[in-house]
Amino acid sequence: MITGTFLDEISHDIPSANWGRLEWAKDFESMASAGIDTVILIRAGYRDRCAFHSDVLRKRHGYLIVQDDLVELFLDLAQTHGMTFWFGTYDSGEHWVRGEHQAEIDVNLAFTEEFAQRYGDHPALGGWYISHEIDAFDDGVMRVYESLARHLKGLRDLPILISPYPRGAKQFDRPFTLEEHSQHWSRIFERIEGLVDVVAFQDGQVLYSELPDYLATNADLSRRHGITSWSNVESFDRDVHLKFPPIAWPKLRYKIEAARAAQVDKLITFEYSHFMSPNSMFPSAAGLHRMYMEWKRGEERRG
Amino acid sequence: MITGTFLDEISHDIPSANWGRLEWAKDFESMASAGIDTVILIRAGYRDRCAFHSDVLRKRHGYLIVQDDLVELFLDLAQTHGMTFWFGTYDSGEHWVRGEHQAEIDVNLAFTEEFAQRYGDHPALGGWYISHEIDAFDDGVMRVYESLARHLKGLRDLPILISPYPRGAKQFDRPFTLEEHSQHWSRIFERIEGLVDVVAFQDGQVLYSELPDYLATNADLSRRHGITSWSNVESFDRDVHLKFPPIAWPKLRYKIEAARAAQVDKLITFEYSHFMSPNSMFPSAAGLHRMYMEWKRGEERRG
């Protein structure tokens, strides 16, 4: 079953639901009743937007765009519901995409330190999420992972998660073969072993027919490097014009079953509140929620 | 008035509403009260997705992605409401688009046979829909039509429908002129005469100004070849960025009136549940529903 979800504030490319404290409180209740025990802030800041009033980011962007202290809200709601909160790092949206990896590291050292000073002792804090996503070996990003992982462990010794994506046929004109994927991730895992604890590959870029092989390969690679393997079961649909609506239920179920067959350690999703919640801004998420919950109860009865 | 609708399960490019048995039951009630007497399953399978647990397709795709037996559900709901159900063929999404028309025929011979064995005697079954859409003469697709039409009539002698599209200016950089359209469809109608019983052209690709001429040309061509002419009055909007929302009511009304002026035999729509239903996942469909129903009642009063 899906027991974790990203919290997509601050969003790259998904519309805001425009939720305040009450709406988030209601949705955490829904998450809890759906069996979610892990919430992962996808990123605490992106370019000039931030999920809390960060002095570090306000130095970069004097006009920093902030709704409220959503980080505190999420931590408190996670605590209320006995969930673990994973904090997602800042994505400058500029440095690392231009090859300036040291600058990306530097701002994140300060930013995560600021976060740790404010919220490092919060009882719900249970993990770090390094938000820089890759699909192939990249020496610069390896240095980001190494520097941030060491720094984060020093701030508080918690597990570190990344959620990469395969260069799959649904998103790329020249996708990797499974073998190319495997070679790249072999090199990456050698490099991050002992620093990154959990890898949760996104599962929506490859064809449905390829997914079991990708999941098995990823789980096997993880095992050989002592890394925990989760699957990021995307709950939005990549097969339609609209970017992006809740996924069709049979596709989600197929992906869940494929991940279970590959014996990954945990299923998380991107993400509950937009795409799987009865409170979603997309009315079709309510149907996905009903069908998922009905199936989940059936599975639980069958044991 | 619109008296038929496609059922867009399995969808190419429209987001899933994630409806289960209850939601579909509710929507068939709504269809009935809106005067729908004909429901057409747009395709029973597409690539690795299917509307029922087909052994034939499971041989191609071992992991076949199926929600429930929606075909049985739709047949039963159609029967409950005195509607006629038309079964849509399988679209491999690969063979015919690569010119392998015999492979497309072969899988469909087996697939429709499997359907006929299971549901061929269902009292609501009233027609066949060949789901392979074209906009121009194509000898390979003619062979698909010929082979499938003969086979389907052999399975059960019911009318056969296709729903092609004009190569119109709203969708193509180099659209056909009306004359080119007419030449192509003249050749096609010569070829399918006596096999295909009903042609329902889609009405959203050409400019509103051209629509009456296209409708008249299509109705005339149909008449000359003894084919029944329906209009597929698309209820989604092709004029906006979002792909695709419910159409603006005055556009729908214009297209309905244009189709009536061309004296087509029946109006169907793609499709009720996403775009015209008060139960739609798009809130603006509720407004379309209200305005359509109000106008419909007015027209009926006026006779």
Place this chain on the structure above:
Amino acid sequence: MITGTFLDEISHDIPSANWGRLEWAKDFESMASAGIDTVILIRAGYRDRCAFHSDVLRKRHGYLIVQDDLVELFLDLAQTHGMTFWFGTYDSGEHWVRGEHQAEIDVNLAFTEEFAQRYGDHPALGGWYISHEIDAFDDGVMRVYESLARHLKGLRDLPILISPYPRGAKQFDRPFTLEEHSQHWSRIFERIEGLVDVVAFQDGQVLYSELPDYLATNADLSRRHGITSWSNVESFDRDVHLKFPPIAWPKLRYKIEAARAAQVDKLITFEYSHFMSPNSMFPSAAGLHRMYMEWKRGEERRG
């Protein structure tokens, strides 16, 4: 605070909400309670669609696509709520984009005259909106502005509004620098001074970091030419794949505060009913509405 909104009937690129008289009446109530005193019909006609049964446009397009007399409805609703209604001119969608500016002028002379004959005495009518949007100096469009402005003032001597857009980095691969923007608009303002009374720049095309400088430059240019400066605070989000959903609240608040800092004379928005209203077809607009209203009440308390 935002005290004006466009009415996006007839729409270019935003899906129709499919609202009838009751829904519009309800939304004007909502607008009034949100402090809207000014409603601007974005265009009364576009190509073959019109917001009322115009004989002038029906001569161009015999099948003119009209829902109802929305112009009368909007005027009456504006009067009920003590709002000022601004009438937006016709956009042929063809003449002026092909350089045939005189044709664009001619149809609008007749069209606005027709409007004035029917509704020119309506007590809610308070302004003219010339709907032809530009981002750079264009001699042809200057002639459109000059001819229409003189004509409209002759029909009824009311203020004239335009709402142009900067050639900003979010929309254009080769955006203008602020200096280029300033040079172009300097030339434009010299030309339209004394004819156009109010300029409300759209605020969503430039980066958030640039917005204050653009607002200040625009306000300064306006002041030097005796033109009133409004800001068109766009309430839809340009940062996500979906085109277009309600904007994230912190972005809207940032833009409102930036416009106030630039001391523009009034904030209007494109537009309330789709993107800021609790009645919107986009569920996430309800959240935007709640957060905006809460913040507005807080600001008002603080004075």
